[in-house]
Amino acid sequence: LVVVQEKGGKWTPHFVPLDTYNRLADYLEKHGKLESKYSEYRNSVIAAAKATGQHSKGRGTHGLKTHFAQFRYLQCVRHGYTHERALQATALELAHNRMDVTMVYLKG
Numbered sequence: 287l288v289v290v291q292e293k294g295g296k297w298t299p300h301f302v303p304l305d306t307y308n309r310l311a312d313y314l315e316k317h318g319k320l321e322s323k324y325s326e327y328r329n330s331v332i333a334a335a336k337a338t339g340q341h342s343k344g345r346g347t348h349g350l351k352t353h354f355a356q357f358r359y360l361q362c363v364r365h366g367y368t369h370e371r372a373l374q375a376t377a378l379e380l381a382h383n384r385m386d387v388t389m390v391y392l393k394g
Contacts, residue, residue, distance in 0.1 A: 298381040301329070355380055355391035 288290050288307065290301040302310075314320060328347050335341040335349045342349035355376055362372035370385070 352391045
């Protein structure tokens with residue numbers, strides 16, 4: 287579990303694979319912090335999104351979030367969730383907690 291301070295000061299838990307957590311912990315131990323120039327971050331995320339087929343034109347770094355939201359919503363529906371329950375579950379995992387905000391991601 288990694289807890290991140292989001293924009294606006296909200297603290298949000300994110301579950302990550304153990305190997306990712308260990309790599310992050312090692313990096314922080316060596317460098318003391320995790321930060322980069324926004325333009326470098328944005329370019330890296332966009333390149334990764336394109337390389338993995340997750341790029342959403344015009345969504346910038348939110349392309350990955352859009353892809354996750356759509357994937358997770360459909361996964362919930364396939365497991366028998368109602369539309370509202372799937373939407374709320376996806377909203378919580380996106381750390382929005384509001385279904386109307388999540389609808390923006392589901393529309394792509």
